[in-house]
Amino acid sequence: MDYFPVFLDLKKRRCLLVGGGDVATRKGRLLVKAGAILRVVAPQISTELRELVQQCQGEMHLREYHGSDVDDCVLAIAATDIDSLNQVISQDAKAKYIPVNVVDSPALCTYITPAIIDRSPLVIAISSGGESPVLARLIRAKLETLIPSSYGKLAQFASRWRERIKHRFADTDQRRRFWEKILQGPAAELVFNGQDAQADTLLSDAIHQEDDSLTRGEVYLVGGGPGDPELLTLRALRLMQQADVVLYDRLVSDGVMELVRRDAERIYVGKRRSEHAMEQENINQLLVDLALQGKRVLRLKGGDPFIFGRGGEEIELLAQHHIPFQVVPGITAASGCAAYAGIPLTHRDYAQSVRFVTGHLQDDSTNLQWPELAEPGQTLVFYMGLVGLAEICAALIAHGRAPDTPVALVEKGTTRDQRVLIADLATMAQTVADNNVHGPTLLIIGEVVKLHASLQWFSPAQNPVDSD
Known part of the structure; x- marks a missing residue:
């Protein structure tokens, strides 16, 4: 943190403002709104700034700046276009330990003025540390639309x-x-x-x-999305901010975890394939135990909790114990990863349906309805398919899917580390072996993958690896 944020009480306190143009007038408005008494010094002073001085019963000096002007002031602002004068004002204020701001000159400031959202007594300040005031104002504009004046x-x-x-x-x-x-x-x-x-x-x-x-506990079963924290729903974010304890697994990204309430207890429950920090039955029971203690429990899952997230198993036990719970859907990995890879899951020229398939079952097999999956005109999305990749590709070919059917493997989708490998059913297993791939991954199979080459440049995160 480059600056320590503070809010100053300026009511009935004298503040020096050197300058009389548009910039000085804008600063004067804020100071008067905060209840300050202005001392304005400039050879020429705008009409509005003169009115502000009268409004706050302040002082107006139509002359050049004098070193004594900082006396009896609790704050100073230099809003002139003369660099040498701004430097003098900064030095004079610093010598008397008076906070000073020189507009557009962070090096001469002892404090900076943020972009402000005023919902008094609720006030929100946004600062870029003087590095990009325009960016701070853009963020303020976004927040203005989310926070009503009421x-x-x-x-x-x-x-x-x-x-x-x-x-x-x-x-x-x-x-x-x-x-x-x-x-x-x-x-x-x-x-x-x-x-x-x-x-x-x-x-x-x-x-x-x-x-x-x-005093009664409850459980929030929240989908954290595929990785990018900007894909969280507003409801998910609200519940993440009010939970007392959070149970999270490996698929929840660091960026999403940063948005959890900072003082919430955090319990890591896995899960990596065949390496669970906590067995599913124990997770289910822990949710019940914590809720019975009066805790508000956040069960945070990657993707969507009801799509291969075992959310249904967890709420079954909650329902049996009459524990209140909420389920908040998340953007599932199929939607997020495909979109960020520039691959539409359906397209009227290539695929009229899409299937979400788990890459391994409870017994670690891939015993699926292969004849149905091998039908043309559909997109297949395999979750957790990295370990069984060779078997999946071979089975689809054996049941009639063309060996040159396009395949995309998305690694760490929607994050900054996203990587997309493009091959076909005949070559994808070798492509993965050659590229040292690690989970989490998502496998997309079908003609829609052809569109990746033309649509990928729209993607927020992209690092394609083509087998060609």
């Missing part, structure tokens, strides 16, 4: 009740859960709609109710 009202609502909630729930975990329930429930909707009185009544009733949902 969130400021919600923060004020929470502030009014903070002390009463603190006295009602001495336990910090119960208090956090109560607030999470309130701030995402009907009371929040009432505040958003301007119905504060009704929201107060609802919250008052909730405080005096004996609500076992605050």
